[in-house]
Amino acid sequence: MLDFIARRLVAIIPVLTVVAIFVFLMLRLTPGDPAAIIAGDNATSDQIDEIRRALGLDEPIWTQFIIWIGNVLQGNFGESFFFKKTVAELIAQRVEPTLALAVCTLIIAVVTAVPLGVLAAYRHGSLLDRFVMGFSVLGFSVPVFVIGYVLIYIFAIELGWLPVQGYIRIGVNFWGFLERMVLPSVTLAVIYVALIARITRASVLEVLNEDYIRTARAKGLTNRVVLMRHALRNAAVPILTVIGIGIALLISGAVVTESVYGLPGLGRLTVEAVLSRDFPTIQAVILLFSVVYVLINLVIDISYTLFDPRIRY
């Protein structure tokens, strides 16, 4: 097991190297000059050159890369071109809303989708099953921002139950935080409910045909025990895999959701940084996402062992 974790952690290094080179090159090879954007519309070319020199963008690309990677290895992600802060500070400020959104979304998704999927499998072919499957198709096909605006219209504007937009830090006012988290999380959760419910249904349905389910029934167990104790745990591995992929996809979902609900999170930071070609910020955020992605996959792989004793690393 330790052997496995060690190997996986070592494997992060080549992944990050490739990501770092790729992001760095893509940003510099695509059109758009940050110096020109900072200088504004009325700047002379001398002023722009001046800014470019100040940002270190006049150096050859490979020199820039070596300086940057050297700093990153020392834990220094540089200073944002625009926000006049270090990138580390910037990310630290923006992490909380995104993290909160991700956690709430996952909780909502798992808590609703898994029971729905199990019920759909147990009563497959029934009205409930068809409803769950229909909802899944809908959840997949309606874009996140449409769901967001529809929910805002109904619950914030028409019914006035929840605030339209904005964010309050969890430490400042917990209730206010929760109020402002409900709609974004539900919005983002829809697609995950659809995805996880579908996988749960398929996975449980397959397990229900297994011989040991017949054995469990032959013992005289009730359907509930057969379903929850025997079927679900055996169906867990594919469900976990999809949840893992889901967490990775959350990052892109967060960009849209944070924009719709005005949450000052990493998603919006990414959009702002890309639009203003804030190289250090984009590079740092992408690297951060890569690390998170690799670590989440590792955690998911390890969690398999909790559900299935046959899996050993």
Add this chain to the structure above:
Amino acid sequence: MPNTMPSTMADPKKPVLEVRNLSVSLPAGADRAHAVENVSFTVSPGEIVCLVGESGSGKSVIAFTVMGLLAKALKPTSGEILLEGENILAADESRLRELRCTRMSMIFQEPMTALNPVMTCGLQIDEVLETHTKLDAAERKAKIIAILDRVKLPEPERIYASYPHQLSGGQRQRIMIAMALVLDPVLLIADEPTTALDVTTQAEILKLIAELQAGEGTGVLFITHDFGVVAEIAHRVAVLRWGELVEVGPTEKILSRPEHSYTKMLISSVPSIHPAHRGVRRDGTTVLRTEKLGKTYSGNAFFQKARVVKAAVDVDLDIRKGETLGIVGESGSGKSTVARCIARLIDPTEGKVFLGDTEIATMSARKLRPHRRRVQIVFQDPYRSMNPRITVGDSIIEGPMNFGLKRDEALDRARNLMETVRLDPNSLDRYPHQFSGGQRQRICIARALAMEPELLIADEAVSALDVSVQKQVLELLDEIRVRLNLAVLFITHDLRVAAQICDYVAVMSKGRIVEYGSAEQVFGAPRDDYTKALFSAAPGRNWEFGKFAA
């Protein structure tokens, strides 16, 4: 629940199970209207009744109907099933749940899949006690340890905490038996409980079931297709065909004086365990020779010590033209590994394989290709060894066409081969699912022969077939061997089959050949201890199944 037992229980002569005129209908569109029709039989306390029949005879349907575990598509339409006088067909779901594992229990064919892989064995038995008794945790644990001991599992405490995958097939079946018998039911239904097990394990499990049921006076409904097992364990036998009961009677009478023509045909199809006299070795040229052939699997690990499995060690074999060499052994003995090494489906790690004069064990893939044609395999499961999406004709001609034959010529050859294997040559454009298991295996043989091989490997090629179909396929294989003067390597776990089809037999155990000689010598006067143990475990070895005119 013990306190809800019907009063009829007290009468020792009263049967524990009485099936009266039972019919179970099949869904519309099936090949017949009823899975089971008008079946009546009884099981008395302390009695083992064998339900015998080929696949599709409805024997498992009867078992599942008794347990109330029938698939939703199947419906009992008439009759009664009386468990100690109580009609189970009239019982509701909650009453059935009460009866399961307390009055009637069931064990299944596949101990590998019948246990939940993610729960410890102890907890799986504990569930039974938790559901049906009011015992506290310590009492339950004590009862479980006691029953694990009774089914002769070593170190009950360790087994209690083990997951199924940590145990062998035989041990898992013992867990199933322990689970089924922990509450002393009056009826035990055993659905092919030893079919998936090795012959020595099978003998132990049969002995265990017989001992336990005799001790407790349990009535056993034992489902099997194997007459060897019947001869070994049954008090009475009921023979089923197409859902109808054709004959019931005491074991000795059914086996030695069957009345119904179907029973006669079935029993006549059972291969004898005494080898047929096939004459001395012919002086054919050697087709295949292996020299110290070996296959070692080794895992690679980063920090830990790598795991090494020796699947085959120092295997020396030779087969001449027109000769059948059998490799017999239990699962994991390495017999299939050897076959696959010879066909280079896997690469041997040691030794040499000579095909004629060509050494192929170390040949590169590119150089090997022209020699591939010379060795062909027929696999065990005809349902999975054919591509369901292409016609049988295309399956047969694919190989020859890869070796340059024109489509028309290949089709001509396929038509001839279909006649050779006694199938309609005009059915080449049909798909595998339109054929029965036996027919599919014939097609697989035709597919192998289409390559005009020098060596035909049959890897458990008749093991998945019913005994009457098995007999036909064996006869066909032998006829083809004689006609084409073909060398055949026959891999099997079934000693009876080996005795009937092989000129020479190699017995394998733990990757090594422990005995190698003519079939008459190996079966008649085995020298190795393992071979002797294997033969003495063969079910029904003391029974010579007669050949009856139908």
